[in-house]
Amino acid sequence: MTRKSPKPDEMEYYQQEELLKVDWEPPKTSWMDTPVDFRPGTFIYPGKAKNLTVFDLPYPRDWAVTDEDWQLPEGWKKTVLEGMAERLSKYRSFKIFMDTCVRCGACADKCHFFIGSGDPKNMPVLRAELLRSVYRKDFTALGKVFGKLAGGRELTPEVIKEWFYYFYQCTECRRCSVFCPYGIDTAEITMMGRELLGLLGLYVNWVIEPVANCYRYGNHLGIQPHGLKDTLDFMADDIEEATGIRIDIPINKKGAEILFFTPSGDFVAAPGIYTCMAYMLLFHELGIDYTWSTYASDGGNFGLFTSHEAMKRLNSKIYAEAKRLGVKWILGGECGHMWRVIHQYMNTMTGPADFLEVPKSPLTGTVFENARSAKVVHIMEFLADAIRHGKLKLDPSRNDHIRVTFHDSCNPARGMGILEEPRYVIRNVCNNFFEMPENTIREQTFCCGGGAGLGTDENMEMRLRGGLPRGSAVRYVQERHGVNQLAAMCAIDRATLVTVCDYWAPGVEVTGISELVANAMVFEGESKRTHNLRLEPIPGMEDAEGEDKVVEVAAHE
């Protein structure tokens, strides 16, 4: 029997030695004269017409990235230039970032996609120049007079193809923006680029299908309310098996104190589901009066990867549902881009949340002043406060078989700055915590390579290349400290870093932080803990079961 040879959407297709031979030298031809090479494994399939239709997006059509003719709608050039003009008049960020770049190149080797691929158009500066060259030609005095000599470039269908390729080869992680002397944020550039492509009906399906699902069903996966209830019930069964505790699951419960939401990725796939189980177990134990919502069943928002308008259309459900259910405040789970939206956009977009109360922990009485207007608290802020006040009974030795490192997720790190809370929590529930090298964590953290809608298998080559910097840092602590788990508070990380670790640092598993907390926590009325939430035996605790039984037998006698 011969094994089927792997395809470009499988990681086995790629030889590590090949990927490691990254050539950072630019090609001979100038970038304006180097066309895009749509190589399988490096691009994402187009948005399907039916998904565009559900979300009322323009020009739904079926097309393929490799088509010569992308069926650009009539007047497409005017549409794009007018779209640019409109955005230049609405977003100061966009205008300033078009005008102030001096091309110093400090950003060049800060991008995980450039580091992993060597493609010069993945240098943030050049990614922005893809747009800026058109801007110079059509919107600046020098460009209008000197044209190509001043770095101007005609907008052609080839430019559109290039935009599509490279604006879906950016994970909007903002690492470059930390190093830029003018704070130029490629995430802003990419967001504008994607909006302009969207005006022509050009989307990727990995983003637009979740958007369509989220619009109709409240979550990216299109889980319907009864399906969500079943999913959570299954998790409750597993929790009972692991701990002996039967939890109840409040859904759409009016008058609960707290509305809780998390990214829907944690409903369906390991290891995210263990984090989801952990939330429910923790809330049960701590006696938190909370509710899930089936309507607002996803805090994640792929609208962020589509357009500002799409983001607002999907985000509106959160406050609306909080109001309908009459909760006092909102608690959000571990997610990356969700927190960019919640922290930097939600209050502006769909607030004010003046019908809610300033969040106050029912456990400790702590008032979360930093959330007094938006009324949304991050689960790590909540848990760090609870642990600090001694409200969690913890036995970190249950996690002694875990040697954990922590991956700061891009958005919570650089779009929020929640760096210490997760570390404080981890240190309290794990005895073996090791940091990755300092240029790869905190505000300098490296992306998983699959954020911003890029985490699909057809994009495998770019995911592995983009995951190289993170993978290399994980490998380092694996070899040096024997790290065997990587904690991340982001659902996309929990989906894509599994692949990155399997490929670049095999043997390292991915976990959420709440999962570590729940495994370390001593619960009221729990049975002797021999298995963790993954229903794996906890090393060192296996014998306990036997001993327990002996004791029980003895007592009976």
Add this chain to the structure above:
Amino acid sequence: MNVLVALVAVVGLFLLGLAGGASGLGWLFGVGIPYAALVLFVGGLIYRVLGWAKVPVPFRIPTTSGQEKSLSWIKQQKLDNPHNTLTVIGRMALEVLFFRSLLKNTKTEMVEGRRLVYATDLALWVAGMAMHWSLLIVLIRHLRLFTNPVPFFVTFLEATDGFMEVGLPVVYVTSIVFVVGLVYLLYRRLAISQVRYISLVNDYFPLLLMLAIGVSGIWLRHLAKTDIASVKEMALGLARFSPVVADSVSPIFYGHLFLVCVLLAYFPFSKLVHMAGVFMSPTRNMANNNRAVRHINPWDYPVKVHTYEEYEDDLREKMIRAGIPVERQ
């Protein structure tokens, strides 16, 4: 290629200035063009800044480079993640005066063929700081020519700048640092292949232009030893709006002055506006207090949403069967 275009342009402009001085067009090159350039510079900068200022900032999107302000016992990194106006001013001051973000610069390297390391790389920061700060000091020193009596801070700066007391007239440290800084910036633009790849004529031109200004200035002071009294007479005339043209100044002075005029006129319409733009960058000049204080989007508009009522209408049967509470049976 791009660097050659820029070089030809700068040399051509210098020769034009020389010719202007030599051909007795003193009033045009010594008075008319400087005033015109100044008008373009000031007017252009105001135009650009107002152009940015009138574009709204719909969302508060600071790049956070440190710990947020959250729980009282967690130490906030105020200058990297400011939460109010005061801390934003602190962050901006460090950015503008000391190029703090650039100070974080690293160079990525692959070692042992498989491990990525990130070495501190301060060359660009050092050269940038050297060039910008010495340019500022050189500019202030030039106030000697436009003022009478010369303000104390100019004299003080000159004395400090010339502390080495080498040469006659004395050599200023900043003149040398300015030119060396520019030479390095030009060198790295050509030598680092990735930077060369992204460099446009617009990138080489200002470097070469400033280099030519610096070199011609040094030439004027130390080699040509032009009649400084006449130069001051002309400069004072310009400053007092009663221009005069002195015959005894070297043509090189006109070359120098003309390049300065070109720089002034070019400044607002090129990447050099980063000088003003840096103050208005939303990722740097905003406080990270989005959850504490609501930011208003001035052009916010209502969008089409899928309401709970529509959602329940679609799914009511299924919800009821699953025992999930509904609004209407």
